[in-house]
Amino acid sequence: MTRIRMVGFDADDTLWRSEDYFHAAQSEFERIVAGYVDLDDVAARLYAIEKANIALFGYGVKGMALSMVEAAVQITDARIHARDLHRIVGLAKDLLQHPVELLPGVREAVEAVARDFDIVLITKGDLFHQEKKVRDCGLADLFRRIEIVSEKDTATYARLLEEFDCEAREFLMVGNSLRSDIAPVLALGGWGIHVPYHLTWTHETEADVAEGAPRLQVVERAGQVPDAVRAAARAASATARAS
Amino acid sequence: MTRIRMVGFDADDTLWRSEDYFHAAQSEFERIVAGYVDLDDVAARLYAIEKANIALFGYGVKGMALSMVEAAVQITDARIHARDLHRIVGLAKDLLQHPVELLPGVREAVEAVARDFDIVLITKGDLFHQEKKVRDCGLADLFRRIEIVSEKDTATYARLLEEFDCEAREFLMVGNSLRSDIAPVLALGGWGIHVPYHLTWTHETEADVAEGAPRLQVVERAGQVPDAVRAAARAASATARAS
Numbered sequence: 001m002t003r004i005r006m007v008g009f010d011a012d013d014t015l016w017r018s019e020d021y022f023h024a025a026q027s028e029f030e031r032i033v034a035g036y037v038d039l040d041d042v043a044a045r046l047y048a049i050e051k052a053n054i055a056l057f058g059y060g061v062k063g064m065a066l067s068m069v070e071a072a073v074q075i076t077d078a079r080i081h082a083r084d085l086h087r088i089v090g091l092a093k094d095l096l097q098h099p100v101e102l103l104p105g106v107r108e109a110v111e112a113v114a115r116d117f118d119i120v121l122i123t124k125g126d127l128f129h130q131e132k133k134v135r136d137c138g139l140a141d142l143f144r145r146i147e148i149v150s151e152k153d154t155a156t157y158a159r160l161l162e163e164f165d166c167e168a169r170e171f172l173m174v175g176n177s178l179r180s181d182i183a184p185v186l187a188l189g190g191w192g193i194h195v196p197y198h199l200t201w202t203h204e205t206e207a208d209v210a211e212g213a214p215r216l217q218v219v220e221r222a223g224q225v226p227d228a229v230r231a232a233a234r235a236a237s238a239t240a241r242a243s
Numbered sequence: 244m245t246r247i248r249m250v251g252f253d254a255d256d257t258l259w260r261s262e263d264y265f266h267a268a269q270s271e272f273e274r275i276v277a278g279y280v281d282l283d284d285v286a287a288r289l290y291a292i293e294k295a296n297i298a299l300f301g302y303g304v305k306g307m308a309l310s311m312v313e314a315a316v317q318i319t320d321a322r323i324h325a326r327d328l329h330r331i332v333g334l335a336k337d338l339l340q341h342p343v344e345l346l347p348g349v350r351e352a353v354e355a356v357a358r359d360f361d362i363v364l365i366t367k368g369d370l371f372h373q374e375k376k377v378r379d380c381g382l383a384d385l386f387r388r389i390e391i392v393s394e395k396d397t398a399t400y401a402r403l404l405e406e407f408d409c410e411a412r413e414f415l416m417v418g419n420s421l422r423s424d425i426a427p428v429l430a431l432g433g434w435g436i437h438v439p440y441h442l443t444w445t446h447e448t449e450a451d452v453a454e455g456a457p458r459l460q461v462v463e464r465a466g467q468v469p470d471a472v473r474a475a476a477r478a479a480s481a482t483a484r485a486s
Contacts, residue, residue: 056336058369058370059371060305062300062303062306063305066335069332070329073328078326080325081325082316082323083316085316085325086312088312089312092309096300127301127369127370128300128301148370149370150374
């Protein structure tokens with residue numbers, strides 16, 4: 001019989017607030033360069049540089065800050081003052097120090113799912129920063145495994161599921177990113193619960209997930225996740241019986 | 244009977260060249276700021292800032308580059324030009340792209356040890372960069388586990404050994420850093436083979452390891468590692484028989 005055995009949770013903007021802080025840093029970046037140039041495409045130019053640098057820097061605050069230094073120099077045609085570039089390093093330090101703030105209802109939702117399923121945390125980004133947030137979040141003990149990875153694509157999920165000794169059809173992933181949490185797990189034959197966040201980095205919205213995809217549910221908030229997991233578990237059992 | 248069951252290898256400056264590249268980047272940093280100030284303590288001032296930032300940035304190229312931007316601004320009293328600060332981002336990109344160059348004799352030494360022992364790779368630093376180097380090094384398939392950690396202290400080794408289901412007295416670590424590879428493993432009751440590298444970052448030399456510590460051997464080059472591992476294995480068995 002097929003049943004959902006394991007539930008994975010994304011961390012940034014699924015368990016705790018993250019993109020708000022990046023967004024605030026980006027607004028501050030825009031204010032800094034606005035002292036030199038009057039352009040309306042600063043955000044797009046920054047994103048173009050960030051995206052080009054991902055292959056080298058990976059995800060996370062430090063890579064973002066280095067891309068911001070590069071973007072600020074390019075956008076201002078190198079007229080930006082050293083003190084303003086130094087402020088970008090300060091933005092990175094602030095981001096790395098902000099306290100972990102769980103999203104509403106997350107603690108109860110994770111505890112509820114953990115009562116019925118093995119749960120794992122799968123997050124991407126900077127190892128050092130993610131470890132700090134996991135330590136500080138107060139939920140770490142609930143997770144059977146905590147996996148910090150450099151990219152969340154089908155190859156990564158396939159490797160992790162093999163390590164977990166769990167088949168994709170027995171695995172459900174909860175997260176806010178279609179690109180990183182939902183699309184690769186569905187592609188492998190697993191289940192997804194998409195919990196959109198009010199802010200999403202452009203990069204994470206770039207994904208091919210058909211609306212109404214099988215094995216995918218969309219919920220509005222963490223409090224609805226336990227019921228959605230139970231619904232998926234029932235659907236998984238029904239599929240197994242029918243086949 | 245006690246026997247050595249598992250051998251861990253450090254990566255940077257144990258398997259492949261790393262500090263040379265950091266050292267070259269630091270020399271370039273010194274040349275950049277020398278255009279603004281005539282000081283003989285630039286390296287010490289950079290290290291002071293890097294060390295203060297480790298708690299926030301962790302190890303690796305990106306944190307180094309952000310510390311360099313901060314140090315350059317401070318050292319030049321913010322007189323440094325944006326183009327020169329941009330060159331520091333370029334130094335980081337160069338470091339992240341350099342090809343993996345195995346040290347002489349490493350391939351044969353690792354293969355020889357792998358014939359008799361389970362071997363694991365334990366490296367600290369930036370997840371994204373270390374994964375890239377592991378992928379590129381051509382030795383990854385020999386290792387039973389590859390662990391990229393944010394800090395190599397006794398707590399980390401204790402956690403890993405529990406995951407490996409290996410007691411400390413059955414574990415030997417090979418590495419170039421007394422602080423990160425040798426001292427914590429000896430402290431737990433394990434074995435160490437120190438292979439000093441001709442360049443060592445100041446940070447990694449800060450360790451308390453008594454000269455002539457039991458269970459520690461020092462060898463000059465990778466080619467001597469397999470014999471040293473065998474010698475440790477014999478000593479471990481002898482200890483077990485005597486006790």
